[in-house]
Amino acid sequence: MPANPPLNPLLHPAEGLTILDRLWYIIPWVHTCARDKCMATKPDPKKSRVSIKDIARAAGVSHSTVSRALRNSPLVNPETAAYIRQLAQEMGYIPNVIAQSLVTQRTYTIGVIVTSISDPFIDRIVEGIEDLATREGYSVFLCSSHADPGREIAVVESFHRRRVDGMIVIASRVGSLYTERLQELQVPIVLINNQAEGEYIYSVSVDDESGALAGVQHLLDLGHRRIGYVGCHFRPPSNRRRLEGYRQALRRAGLPYLSDLVVHPRTFSDIENGRQALDQLVAAGATGVLCYNDRTAIGLMTRAREQGVRIPDDVSVVGFDDIEASWYVSPALTTLRQPRFEMGHAAAEMLLALLAGEEVSDRVFPCQLVVRESTTPPGDRRT
Amino acid sequence: MPANPPLNPLLHPAEGLTILDRLWYIIPWVHTCARDKCMATKPDPKKSRVSIKDIARAAGVSHSTVSRALRNSPLVNPETAAYIRQLAQEMGYIPNVIAQSLVTQRTYTIGVIVTSISDPFIDRIVEGIEDLATREGYSVFLCSSHADPGREIAVVESFHRRRVDGMIVIASRVGSLYTERLQELQVPIVLINNQAEGEYIYSVSVDDESGALAGVQHLLDLGHRRIGYVGCHFRPPSNRRRLEGYRQALRRAGLPYLSDLVVHPRTFSDIENGRQALDQLVAAGATGVLCYNDRTAIGLMTRAREQGVRIPDDVSVVGFDDIEASWYVSPALTTLRQPRFEMGHAAAEMLLALLAGEEVSDRVFPCQLVVRESTTPPGDRRT
DNA sequence: CTGTTAGCGCCTTCAC
DNA sequence: GTGAAGGCGCTAACAG
Numbered sequence: 114m115p116a117n118p119p120l121n122p123l124l125h126p127a128e129g130l131t132i133l134d135r136l137w138y139i140i141p142w143v144h145t146c147a148r149d150k151c152m153a154t155k156p157d158p159k160k161s162r163v164s165i166k167d168i169a170r171a172a173g174v175s176h177s178t179v180s181r182a183l184r185n186s187p188l189v190n191p192e193t194a195a196y197i198r199q200l201a202q203e204m205g206y207i208p209n210v211i212a213q214s215l216v217t218q219r220t221y222t223i224g225v226i227v228t229s230i231s232d233p234f235i236d237r238i239v240e241g242i243e244d245l246a247t248r249e250g251y252s253v254f255l256c257s258s259h260a261d262p263g264r265e266i267a268v269v270e271s272f273h274r275r276r277v278d279g280m281i282v283i284a285s286r287v288g289s290l291y292t293e294r295l296q297e298l299q300v301p302i303v304l305i306n307n308q309a310e311g312e313y314i315y316s317v318s319v320d321d322e323s324g325a326l327a328g329v330q331h332l333l334d335l336g337h338r339r340i341g342y343v344g345c346h347f348r349p350p351s352n353r354r355r356l357e358g359y360r361q362a363l364r365r366a367g368l369p370y371l372s373d374l375v376v377h378p379r380t381f382s383d384i385e386n387g388r389q390a391l392d393q394l395v396a397a398g399a400t401g402v403l404c405y406n407d408r409t410a411i412g413l414m415t416r417a418r419e420q421g422v423r424i425p426d427d428v429s430v431v432g433f434d435d436i437e438a439s440w441y442v443s444p445a446l447t448t449l450r451q452p453r454f455e456m457g458h459a460a461a462e463m464l465l466a467l468l469a470g471e472e473v474s475d476r477v478f479p480c481q482l483v484v485r486e487s488t489t490p491p492g493d494r495r496t
Numbered sequence: 497m498p499a500n501p502p503l504n505p506l507l508h509p510a511e512g513l514t515i516l517d518r519l520w521y522i523i524p525w526v527h528t529c530a531r532d533k534c535m536a537t538k539p540d541p542k543k544s545r546v547s548i549k550d551i552a553r554a555a556g557v558s559h560s561t562v563s564r565a566l567r568n569s570p571l572v573n574p575e576t577a578a579y580i581r582q583l584a585q586e587m588g589y590i591p592n593v594i595a596q597s598l599v600t601q602r603t604y605t606i607g608v609i610v611t612s613i614s615d616p617f618i619d620r621i622v623e624g625i626e627d628l629a630t631r632e633g634y635s636v637f638l639c640s641s642h643a644d645p646g647r648e649i650a651v652v653e654s655f656h657r658r659r660v661d662g663m664i665v666i667a668s669r670v671g672s673l674y675t676e677r678l679q680e681l682q683v684p685i686v687l688i689n690n691q692a693e694g695e696y697i698y699s700v701s702v703d704d705e706s707g708a709l710a711g712v713q714h715l716l717d718l719g720h721r722r723i724g725y726v727g728c729h730f731r732p733p734s735n736r737r738r739l740e741g742y743r744q745a746l747r748r749a750g751l752p753y754l755s756d757l758v759v760h761p762r763t764f765s766d767i768e769n770g771r772q773a774l775d776q777l778v779a780a781g782a783t784g785v786l787c788y789n790d791r792t793a794i795g796l797m798t799r800a801r802e803q804g805v806r807i808p809d810d811v812s813v814v815g816f817d818d819i820e821a822s823w824y825v826s827p828a829l830t831t832l833r834q835p836r837f838e839m840g841h842a843a844a845e846m847l848l849a850l851l852a853g854e855e856v857s858d859r860v861f862p863c864q865l866v867v868r869e870s871t872t873p874p875g876d877r878r879t
Numbered sequence: 880c881t882g883t884t885a886g887c888g889c890c891t892t893c894a895c
Numbered sequence: 896g897t898g899a900a901g902g903c904g905c906t907a908a909c910a911g
Contacts, residue, residue: 123654165888165889174897175898175899177889177890177891178896180889180890181897184890190896190897193896193897207656207657208657208889209659209889210657210658211597211658211659211887211889212598212889212903213888213889213890214889215598215888215889215902216889216891222658229623230613231619231622233820236614236619240612243638247639252639253638253639254605254637254638255622255636255637255638256626256635256636270590271506271635272635274592275593275594275605297588299545384824411824412824414826415824437614437616438820438821438824441795441797441798441821441825442821442824442826443801547905548905549904557881557882558882559882560882560905560906560907561881561882563906564880564906571880571881572881576880576881592905594903594904595905598888598904598906599886599906599907600905601887
């Protein structure tokens with residue numbers, strides 16, 4: 114990691130006349146003459162992609178001059194530079210990033226590893242990463258691990274072969290084990306919501322504990338006294354922290370921790386877990402429930418509908434994440450919002466800072482209580 | 497596009513002992529001695545990444561022999577090959593795909609352009625693409641265009657600079673205009689659910705018309721006679737086809753086409769469009785509605801809830817797409833399922849076939865009616 | 880079977 | 896200001 118990072122050529126392409134280039138789809142014939150010229154200059158039919166050398170030949174200069182001109186080097190005559198740039202433009206030259214990468218040793222790519230792209234929680238994070246990365250001239254490789262640690266490290270190696278400048282792993286199953294290997298990898302890795310045990314240096318996460326605490330506090334404020342928690346057994350660290358927030362809230366309120374009110378279904382589907390939790394919680398007399406995440410809450414709600422348990426009249430429900438669906442299910446879900454897009458942004462920011470040789474420190478985002486329709490004061494139906 | 501494509505080195509890495517390698521996170525010290533050896537051989541502290549030459553030096557052979565051995569060429573003595581592979585393994589050699597790409601002129605990457613990653617419709621398609629691509633040793637670049645044609649072509653160029661082997665564009669806004677440029681680009685592009693006017697050669701799409709027809713037919717079968725349609729003005733081609741399916745169904749049933757029953761709200765949010773459509777449709781006396789997509793239907797349902805319009809008692813609703821949320825909203829949504837994962841798969845398959853120099857033809861997928869709770873026979877409340 | 884020689888397309892000293 | 900030369904890491908003829 115160089116202390117003084119080079120300019121990203123993808124951000125500062127400097128070919129000139131790019132506005133025209135962007136309009137090819139409106140006036141596709143603008144380049145016709147230029148293409149003919151190119152063909153005349155270089156009649157090889159197989160390899161018609163124009164390189165820096167072709168331009169050099171056409172311009173009657175050396176390829177190094179072309180190289181310089183194209184990257185706006187001050188060490189070249191402004192006039193020849195302009196001519197070269199125009200020529201490049203006309204000939205339809207498109208720089209070969211592969212070749213650039215080989216010599217500069219930077220690819221301006223980052224690898225992003227997710228458990229699943231179609232997870233409504235993750236997609237916004239990816240969007241945040243992609244947004245910042247693109248803006249900074251980086252491209253992102255996306256690969257899913259399907260929550261399999263073996264896959265995860267296989268992907269890391271695959272990214273490594275591609276010489277990505279850095280990686281971001283969402284909900285990593287390997288997590289802190291990267292630390293040991295990091296120096297060997299020589300590639301910075303930032304973790305978002307790490308789901309493996311242990312601490313990891315570069316990470317972005319959400320404040321699970323105070324989030325859960327705020328959720329339970331909300332139920333307490335409404336007057337609930339028998340509050341349940343539906344956990345997630347396959348995301349141990351965040352589940353532990355959310356459970357801790359739950360306990361903390363009860364403790365503060367002087368309420369006992371009742372194990373009947375805490376359930377950890379064993380399926381690997383959030384929705385199914387929610388569905389399975391309902392009956393036990395109702396039996397235990399819960400009037401309010403904090404769920405590990407929105408999908409769990411939604412699953413619980415679908416089951417409630419089938420069972421004739423009314424939400425929120427019979428039991429109030431609080432989710433976690435604030436996925437899009439949470440506000441258009443019926444009743445709309447009260448939840449703890451994770452600023453996912455911002456978290457993606459932050460992770461990308463941290464990675465780029467790392468690449469620029471800067472010091473970085475972990476970021477923990479607070480979550481925000483969003484009150485909707487799924488929570489009300491407890492009814493007196495139970496008597 | 498070579499007629500006889502080379503083997504993908506990412507799929508056939510052939511370093512041997514990969515099982516051990518995959519276990520580094522369990523026993524991270526296994527490579528220690530090898531690393532020491534490497535260090536001893538090449539004490540340069542800055543550039544400690546081992547290359548093919550380092551291995552050659554360590555093994556006492558030429559780098560081309562190493563290259564051959566590493567790619568399982570039969571032109572090398574099995575014993576030395578084994579030795580070299582082991583050495584590579586021990587020294588922690590990781591092939592440089594960038595360098596490989598430069599010489600082979602293939603990057604084994606594909607670029608995927610989406611309108612938005614967090615669109616629940618799109619994410620499954622991306623998943624399908626990624627699944628097949630990964631399996632075939634390709635990596636995927638993901639970039640979003642935010643439905644902006646200018647962005648879309650900018651991304652195409654950016655991918656072009658990176659020398660992706662091919663691209664897939666979901667819901668393209670440029671569409672058939674690629675055709676003209678395609679020969680210049682020299683990179684195959686496959687379109688999924690093209691949303692620009694005009695025909696395009698390589699495309700994967702869903703049969704909008706018969707889908708919509710089936711949806712309306714379902715309502716007709718239930719006994720509905722006043723059936724509305726909520727369209728989408730910013731996806732003209734598919735909207736036109738779905739509308740055509742709607743008309744077709746009415747025509748077959750001998751029902752007139754009533755413009756009061758067809759509404760195209762002008763916002764750019766599916767959900768908001770659904771919300772805005774409700775009042776007019778109710779005023780027009782619709783008892784059943786086909787919506788452009790599930791989010792539109794869900795928006796319409798949220799508005800109905802607010803207005804006291806009961807679904808499905810007062811009006812039956814049919815969506816399109818079958819996004820995850822459609823089955824856990826209340827009432828669960830009757831919809832036309834698009835096989836999104838398979839469509840992503842098909843697009844990737846088509847692209848790889850193109851890269852292998854094979855002939856391909858368009859694919860159109862049928863959609864499947866999924867009946868849930870949002871549709872029932874019309875009540876007689878209206879009298 | 881193996882080593883030598885050329886590049887792939889580009890950037891970068893180093894001379895002129 | 897500009898060109899010549901070397902090299903990034905690897906593959907692919909071509910000779911031995």
